Amino acid sequence: MIRFEEMRAILAGRNAFYSERLRSGVDFAELPFTTKQELVDDQAEHPPFGTNLTYPVEKYIRIHQTSGTAGKPILWLDTKESWDWWLACWEQVFKGAGVREADRVYVAFSFGPFIGFWAAFEAAQRLGAMVIPGGGQSTEQRLRALFDREATVLVCTPTYALRLADAARQHGFDLSRGPIRITVHAGEPGASIPETRRRIQESFGAKTFDHAGMTEMGAYGFECEAQSGLHINEDEFIAEIIDPETLAPAREGDKGELVLTNLGRIGMPLIRYRTGDLGVMSRQPCPCGRLWARLVGGVVGRVDDMITIRGINVFPSAIENIVRRHPQILEFAIEVHRQREMRELRLKVEVEGSSDGIIARLGREIHDDLRVRATIEVVETGSLPRFELKARRLRVLD
Ligand SMILES: [Zn+2]
Incomplete structure (x- = not known):
């Protein structure tokens, strides 16, 4: 909680959205939850960026937005420091999957306002790997690029991986003999769904890893090589599981809604944010040796799904x-x-x-x-x- 208290001291009096909320509780567990609706309302009332800004707007260097699946997208800003923090979290995702400096990472993504793959791209670079941008190409061109550039790691949504696999069959590429050894997925829970994972792995002849993150929160979850669920990066996030009906803490082993607090995105932070992601948290030791909690079976669904x-x-x-x-x-x-x-x-x-x-x-x-x-x-x-x-x-x- 030391880092949380440090953040709290910075936010007080600076961040209009959280100043009031942070006064309402002495202990962390007394602080109110933050909901997505509150963020939407805040930006509607104070356009365009809302009041969850700790610094003057000039300090921010990047802008992204949520997918807006359920309504108007939320805009999210990052300072230089918070963007570096994002990349460090994504580096953790790559390290968990066993990606190394010698790898060539193909990012099959058109670089729009969605945050996930921008961060993946820069984080792979930070790790020392070679990154191959896959924007502005047809599926067939992407397939050729995977082979020609000898990409060893593929980053995309699980759905898109399956689409590449279908296209490969149509165009006569044998992906299972191709250079890809690791696939890392984001954006959807698919890679934790056993049958979806199996199909991706078999199609690519690779090991498939899930990751979880949100535009407004950060890349909070990743799989290690033991693949025994999604680890939560507890160096950078405080994780709680609550009963979405009663809002009381869920008992260990019970399915509940994940509530997260990020500790390194001071410019536009989230405290006790109801993610809407459902999972079962375990604190049993993982064979990989990491002590961080795991979501067993990944994110099993969304509260509203x-x-x-x-x-x-x-x-x-x-x-x-x-x-x-x-x-x-x-x-x-x-x-x-x-x-x-x-x-x-x-x-x-x-x-x-x-x-x-x-x-x-x-x-x-x-x-x-x-x-x-x-x-x-x-x-x-x-x-x-x-x-x-x-x-x-x-x-x-x-
Ligand atoms: Zn592990």
């Missing part, structure tokens, strides 16, 4: 884990419909080749594993949206 069908809670990640067992399914979408006060789950799938038996098999597996019934619909190839950044495969139609 939970689907309740006839009293049973289902997460899109659990459905994805079933869909990915079937390599002939190219893309999918989950729809929740309300029918006479009852909610109905519909799964749309694009199938390569014959779809014989797939409807019955998927329906049975979803029922057996998740205890809900789903209507499966095979749709025309290419009719579902494709994603380069965060995939949005869930639609709730009320």
Whole structure:
């Protein structure tokens, strides 16, 4: 808590957003939670950047924004110091995955206002690896670049890795014999979903690592080589798990919402921020020797992504884990419909080749594993949206 108290002293009287909040509790555990809605409201009331600024605007060197999945994006500013802190957190992600100086890191990402891959790019450079920018290229050009430049590490969303794998099959590249030895993923929980991970690993003949971060928070989670969950970088973040209903601390081993405080982003910090990420935290020792807490199985879902069908809670990640067992399914979408006060789950799938038996098999597996019934619909190839950044495969139609 020493670093937190140091930060608190800097913020007091300087940061308008947090000055008042920090007065409301002596102990850390008494301080109020910060919610995403409060950040959205603050920027709406005080455009364009809101009041969570510790320094005059001139001190800030970078601006990024959230994906705005649920409404208007939030703008986030970094000073030179806080950007360096971001990169140090990402370096931890690479080190956990075993990326070394001799590696060549291909970042399959068009460099827009989303923060994640900018930080990955610069952090790889800081580590001493060679970085290969993959923006402004078609999927086929990216595949060629991976081979021609002999890239050993691929950084992209899990969805995009699978898209590269599909394109490789179409264009006759054998990725599993290609140079990539490590893939590092961000933006979606996919790399912690066992079947998605398996497909990426097999397609690339590589070891696949998950990472978790948020534009407004930082790169807080990474996998070590033991791959026994997502480590939380507790040197730089204070992690808590709460019951999202009662807001009380969750018991060890219970699933809850991750609440984080970052300690090195003083220019625009977050204290006790409700991330919306759900997970189970473990403090059991990890074979890698790190003492940091782990989210077992990664981020299992988002608080606002939970689907309740006839009293049973289902997460899109659990459905994805079933869909990915079937390599002939190219893309999918989950729809929740309300029918006479009852909610109905519909799964749309694009199938390569014959779809014989797939409807019955998927329906049975979803029922057996998740205890809900789903209507499966095979749709025309290419009719579902494709994603380069965060995939949005869930639609709730009320
Ligand atoms: Zn570990």
